[in-house]
Amino acid sequence: MTAVARRVSVAVLLLLAAGLGTVSGVLFAFADDIPEISALDRYQPNTITRLSSSQGVLIGEFATERRVVVRYEDIAPVLRQAIIATEDGDFEQHFGLSISRILMTALKDVVTGQRAGASTITQQLARNLFLQQEYMRGGVYERSIERKIKEAILAVQLEKRFTKEEIFALYANQVPLHGAYGVEAGARLYFQKSARDLTVDEAATIAAIIQAPARLSPSVNPTRTLTRRNNYVLPRMVEEGYITPAQAQAAMKRPVLGSGPRPERAQAAYFVEHVRQELEDRFGAAAIYETGLQVATTLDARWERDAETALDRGLRRIDKRRLRYRRPTRNLGPEGSVSLPVLPEALRPGDIVPAVVARISDGKPSNPTLVRVGSREVELPRAGYAWTRARLPQDLFKIGDVIEVAVGSVEDGVPGDLTLEQQPIIEGAVVALDNRSGQIRVLVGGQSFARSKFNRATQARRQVGSLFKPIVYATSLDQGLTAASTFLDEPVSYTAGPNQPPYQPLNYDRKFEGLVTLRHALEQSRNIPAVKALEAAGPASVVALAKRLGLTGDYQPYLSLALGSAESTLLEMTSAYSAFAHQGVRMEPYAIRSVADREGNLLYESRPQPREALRADTSFLLAYLLRGVVEHGTAQAAKVLNWPLAGKTGTMDDYTDAWFIGFDADVTVGVWVGYDEKRSLGYGETGASAALPIWMDVMRSYLSRRTDLQNPPILEAPGNIVFVTMANGQTEAFISGTQPSAQAPQGDEGSSPAGLVP
Numbered sequence: 208m209t210a211v212a213r214r215v216s217v218a219v220l221l222l223l224a225a226g227l228g229t230v231s232g233v234l235f236a237f238a239d240d241i242p243e244i245s246a247l248d249r250y251q252p253n254t255i256t257r258l259s260s261s262q263g264v265l266i267g268e269f270a271t272e273r274r275v276v277v278r279y280e281d282i283a284p285v286l287r288q289a290i291i292a293t294e295d296g297d298f299e300q301h302f303g304l305s306i307s308r309i310l311m312t313a314l315k316d317v318v319t320g321q322r323a324g325a326s327t328i329t330q331q332l333a334r335n336l337f338l339q340q341e342y343m344r345g346g347v348y349e350r351s352i353e354r355k356i357k358e359a360i361l362a363v364q365l366e367k368r369f370t371k372e373e374i375f376a377l378y379a380n381q382v383p384l385h386g387a388y389g390v391e392a393g394a395r396l397y398f399q400k401s402a403r404d405l406t407v408d409e410a411a412t413i414a415a416i417i418q419a420p421a422r423l424s425p426s427v428n429p430t431r432t433l434t435r436r437n438n439y440v441l442p443r444m445v446e447e448g449y450i451t452p453a454q455a456q457a458a459m460k461r462p463v464l465g466s467g468p469r470p471e472r473a474q475a476a477y478f479v480e481h482v483r484q485e486l487e488d489r490f491g492a493a494a495i496y497e498t499g500l501q502v503a504t505t506l507d508a509r510w511e512r513d514a515e516t517a518l519d520r521g522l523r524r525i526d527k528r529r530l531r532y533r534r535p536t537r538n539l540g541p542e543g544s545v546s547l548p549v550l551p552e553a554l555r556p557g558d559i560v561p562a563v564v565a566r567i568s569d570g571k572p573s574n575p576t577l578v579r580v581g582s583r584e585v586e587l588p589r590a591g592y593a594w595t596r597a598r599l600p601q602d603l604f605k606i607g608d609v610i611e612v613a614v615g616s617v618e619d620g621v622p623g624d625l626t627l628e629q630q631p632i633i634e635g636a637v638v639a640l641d642n643r644s645g646q647i648r649v650l651v652g653g654q655s656f657a658r659s660k661f662n663r664a665t666q667a668r669r670q671v672g673s674l675f676k677p678i679v680y681a682t683s684l685d686q687g688l689t690a691a692s693t694f695l696d697e698p699v700s701y702t703a704g705p706n707q708p709p710y711q712p713l714n715y716d717r718k719f720e721g722l723v724t725l726r727h728a729l730e731q732s733r734n735i736p737a738v739k740a741l742e743a744a745g746p747a748s749v750v751a752l753a754k755r756l757g758l759t760g761d762y763q764p765y766l767s768l769a770l771g772s773a774e775s776t777l778l779e780m781t782s783a784y785s786a787f788a789h790q791g792v793r794m795e796p797y798a799i800r801s802v803a804d805r806e807g808n809l810l811y812e813s814r815p816q817p818r819e820a821l822r823a824d825t826s827f828l829l830a831y832l833l834r835g836v837v838e839h840g841t842a843q844a845a846k847v848l849n850w851p852l853a854g855k856t857g858t859m860d861d862y863t864d865a866w867f868i869g870f871d872a873d874v875t876v877g878v879w880v881g882y883d884e885k886r887s888l889g890y891g892e893t894g895a896s897a898a899l900p901i902w903m904d905v906m907r908s909y910l911s912r913r914t915d916l917q918n919p920p921i922l923e924a925p926g927n928i929v930f931v932t933m934a935n936g937q938t939e940a941f942i943s944g945t946q947p948s949a950q951a952p953q954g955d956e957g958s959s960p961a962g963l964v965p
Contacts, residue, residue, distance in 0.1 A: 288447070481798055529889040554614055565584050634653055639781075673732045696735045876902060
């Protein structure tokens with residue numbers, strides 16, 4: 208027996224030596240091909256770049272992998288337990304590999320003929336961190352002995368270098384969850400809460416997704432998610448002693464929230480894209496989508512939301528009064544009325560939402576037209592589509608048509624007083640700037656970012672019409688003219704050049720008023736005086752001032768500049784006007800206040816950049832004149848706001864572009880309305896009728912949050928400004944030494960524009 212035992216021992220030793228030699232050979236063969244584990248000491252996974260408003264509200268995110276990195280302690284114990292029970296019950300005991308699990312899986316593979324996985328959490332982490340690029344094909348890891356060997360070696364090395372808590376934290380921050388990476392981003396995506404706050408059923412749902420996110424995500428197949436959660440994850444948690452059977456039974460009764468994340472209303476989409484482009488120019492695309500920047504912006508989120516609503520409502524008003532109803536282009540069929548996507552949020556009065564026509568009235572009161580809004584069928588009254596002038600509802604739509612309706616009231620969650628709506632094809636834009644800093648408070652580049660990404664506030668160069676006249680008159684004031692200076696409003700003709708017809712400008716109303724003051728000409732937007740003022744001041748001087756005000760167009764010194772033949776963007780024009788409210792100093796517009804890295808280290812910080820455009824006294828005189836435009840000029844409608852405002856309407860020939868830009872002492876707001884292609888909005892759609900009502904709604908939102916309505920801010924008059932009561936009773940402002948010594952001309956009538964001066 209001794210000899211036999213000796214031979215057996217020798218054989219075993221030889222086998223062990225051969226095995227160790229084989230393992231050593233494998234390790235040696237792959238040694239140069241294994242990534243350095245020490246690289247994890249500097250590991251920074253891709254995270255989400257977040258944009259916040261000036262009030263700290265989240266307004267946008269950018270990421271290739273939606274991930275929020277958290278510490279081990281920030282993961283709820285029940286979530287840690289759910290993942291360990293589901294993915295690796297021996298996690299706390301093994302050294303990176305679970306030998307028992309490998310043997311059991313191998314036996315199962317032989318018996319069933321199916322290949323099952325035996326990877327520990329550490330192996331999964333090694334695979335996801337180091338082997339993805341080399342071995343993943345079409346979203347699936349290729350099965351190979353080489354990969355498994357590398358994975359095993361890396362797992363052992365990970366266990367040697369890091370604690371179990373560190374390994375789990377790395378895994379929890381890396382694991383893909385279909386639309387999110389890491390448990391924190393997954394918890395926010397599916398449950399709108401942090402990973403530290405998840406309940407048993409929610410934690411089990413997250414753990415259920417990990418095995419096959421593309422198949423088991425509740426946003427893909429909630430039934431599969433529920434089955435895996437209830438039939439595997441929760442029983443495994445009971446088996447491991449993490450929860451009691453009673454807790455598991457209670458969790459099983461809870462829904463999976465299977466529709467996944469609820470859709471949210473898009474926030475400040477044009478502004479967010481504007482910031483993204485600036486970030487990419489400054490830091491590069493990789494930094495935006497991978498490094499998790501923290502971006503503080505200048506946006507006033509609530510004002511932006513209200514401005515978006517104001518623009519949408521204003522464009523719909525114009526669309527309704529100018530264009531016919533356009534029949535729906537989408538139909539879900541006769542049975543379509545039983546199903547419509549879940550609405551984004553709880554309904555509120557004023558919301559415009561999709562609806563499906565479920566029944567069309569035959570004219571009898573007992574058989575009204577019904578539409579399905581969300582899960583409810585609601586009557587669409589005849590008054591709700593009277594604006595279309597259709598005689599019968601079947602002239603407008605058929606059953607199954609997807610339409611838009613405005614919600615007039617909401618009672619116990621049920622919408623009522625519906626009005627038929629349609630997507631306007633007219634476009635517009637809104638910009639609001641802080642006068643003293645140049646910060647962009649509002650930037651709306653169109654009616655719908657989903658429909659068109661083109662930003663009409665920053666990218667569209669349109670002819671500005673009468674918006675250019677204040678620049679002409681500012682040049683005149685700078686050269687010594689005053690509000691009381693007069694022009695002869697009469698037919699004129701200018702030589703245009705060889706073989707060209709003479710240039711013969713006309714007033715908007717095709718009438719002539721004779722001798723008028725500069726004030727009256729500006730308030731009533733008379734064209735002939737503006738052309739004469741440009742001629743007298745010198746076109747080159749006017750162009751020079753336009754450049755100092757930040758207008759970047761290639762402006763030629765022609766007389767037609769006076770009538771707004773120049774092109775500009777809404778942002779540029781609004782910035783130019785802000786100088787009139789800020790002592791002639793234009794602050795360069797900016798949207799980003801600061802940028803920090805994921806640790807909070809400051810990478811970039813904006814500073815206001817002043818650009819002196821014109822003298823403070825000239826600027827004040829012009830602002831005082833523009834106050835008169837609101838008091839008794841083309842923008843009189845804005846008087847109802849009962850606030851010291853100044854501004855100017857702008858209308859292009861054939862009503863192709865409608866503008867209004869106005870300001871108080873603190874902010875300047877601009878609105879543009881028009882089609883993307885150059886075509887008429889319709890006869891009479893001027894700046895006053897098309898753009899000003901939208902501007903007023905935007906200003907109502909602004910004023911609704913001011914606490915000083917009884918003590919409004921004022922524009923301080925420079926020390927060399929004197930005020931003279933004219934013969935017509937109006938108080939006029941002059942630069943000292945230019946005031947009239949005798950009775951002033953009578954060409955202007957009306958009361959003093961109050962509120963701009965102390």
